[in-house]
Amino acid sequence: MKTAYTAGATSPQDESHAPGSRTAPLRLAIVDGDSGFLQVVEKRVRARGWQQRVLTGAVPVEELVGMRLGALVIDLAVLGAPGWAYLEQVCAALPALPVIVCTGPSTVAQRVRALRIGADDWLGKPCHPEELVARIEAIVRRGRLAAPPVERPVLEAGEITIRPDQFQAFVGPRSLDLTRREFELIRLLAGNTGQVLEREAIYQRVWGYAMAHGDRSVDVFVRKLRQKLERSSPGWRYIHTHFGVGYRFAPEPVDGPSSSVDALDLDDATASLRERVLQ
Amino acid sequence: MKTAYTAGATSPQDESHAPGSRTAPLRLAIVDGDSGFLQVVEKRVRARGWQQRVLTGAVPVEELVGMRLGALVIDLAVLGAPGWAYLEQVCAALPALPVIVCTGPSTVAQRVRALRIGADDWLGKPCHPEELVARIEAIVRRGRLAAPPVERPVLEAGEITIRPDQFQAFVGPRSLDLTRREFELIRLLAGNTGQVLEREAIYQRVWGYAMAHGDRSVDVFVRKLRQKLERSSPGWRYIHTHFGVGYRFAPEPVDGPSSSVDALDLDDATASLRERVLQ
């Protein structure tokens, strides 16, 4: 009855565009029997980083709840006569779940009925998968707009705590007193801990536009960050330079002559990582 | 260019997009030229107790804002080539406004484009007015549903009390004498105590539409609020500026003239802030 989610290799921490818009991958379930249609839809779903799950029949509502879906597409023809009752049941039990009916020929009365029952949209088959995806996006967008602001995850690294809701980083209760740009920079770096980020990529994602040739802004801001990190959290190194490439964020205690086990582990990890990256 | 609303009694207070929208009669505007279509639609709109307003062209966005609409139906054919730019403009300025494109023959690409721009639905003409109304209902339902339950708890912060039922804030029995906007602003801020809110987000939620670039309204109103807070509750600081970001509401007693060290103040501030935020 159920199939594992396809697609959706969850990237560690990727914000496609604006620094503030974080969207968890949408979980989409489709009740449909047309394998060709499912395939072309999945292609587009995957392209958006969503996850697609195919349901072959009327899955009990309790199971739907457990799936934590972001949207549901139903072909009423697959379910036959009980399809309407099922639609009603689902919409009643999960009013927050966006539901799109995507099925064959229909009458105005049927479409109106589905919409009144609680469906968000009705798209007649045959249809273009791109339109289906666009309609799903529109509905989800409408729902998210009124929803409470998404809670941004707090990042922890070494001694510091990065609070997106405060636009600030802390060491214990003490603020690092970062400016907006500095904060965006450290959030980007810490959000991709262990990865080497190129200057151009950093600039593109923090500043929002392409870096001019010869621009040293990233270097200067890294210096400011290091300075404030050193001041608030001495004994730790966070930002590492990769010559000719860019920077890598990785909290490492500045171990004295006595090396602890943790330090060794970290060193090993970063060493192997460095090898991989630099080749 | 404009026509008076037909049907429906004008409600004294309506908050179409403000965060406290009750089920006030929906204000619907239609950009369309087909009088026959308008008539049959209006019949159904009236039957639901909504208000319908007919627009004969691309009304400036500022006027749309003033109309406090609950939904907008557009026939792109009426507007001609600039219709697309207008659609984009409206959707950008009023993301909370449900927009349905209801127009003649179209291609998949056009429909997808409209939906991506920000339209909520596309319904091809000729269409049944009942379906149009049902689709409007579905979209409005989705928007309302995602919104958190209308809760208006009395907020306490420092010396002040915010009473949503009075649309006013008090210090003991004395009113701060806030205007409507000032009240909405302090309610939003105090409702997110400890969180830094960006200007754009504040504007979006208090004014109901997107903030124009360079608009200083939020700053001016924050100043007015600070002034009234200072007048009624000296010895407390409530609204804190976060340079390059926005504002944060957090009641903090202005400690006496004894301590003049910035570091101490900062430590106290962040410590108390952290406590409150973490709860």
Place this chain on the structure above:
DNA sequence: GGATGGTGTGAACACCGTGTTATCCGCACA
């Protein structure tokens, strides 16, 4: 080991963001 080019560092400077005040406009009310 020298040459070359990338990076760290500090400071000067221009610009942008914010506080503040004043003015204008639209609207409700008398």
Place this chain on the structure above:
DNA sequence: TGTGCGGATAACACGGTGTTCACACCATCC
């Protein structure tokens, strides 16, 4: 039609912030 209020807009001052530059330093390559 006049008056008062609320809100939008503009203008100015000032301080924080970002950019740019110069120079020192260091890694890499030959």
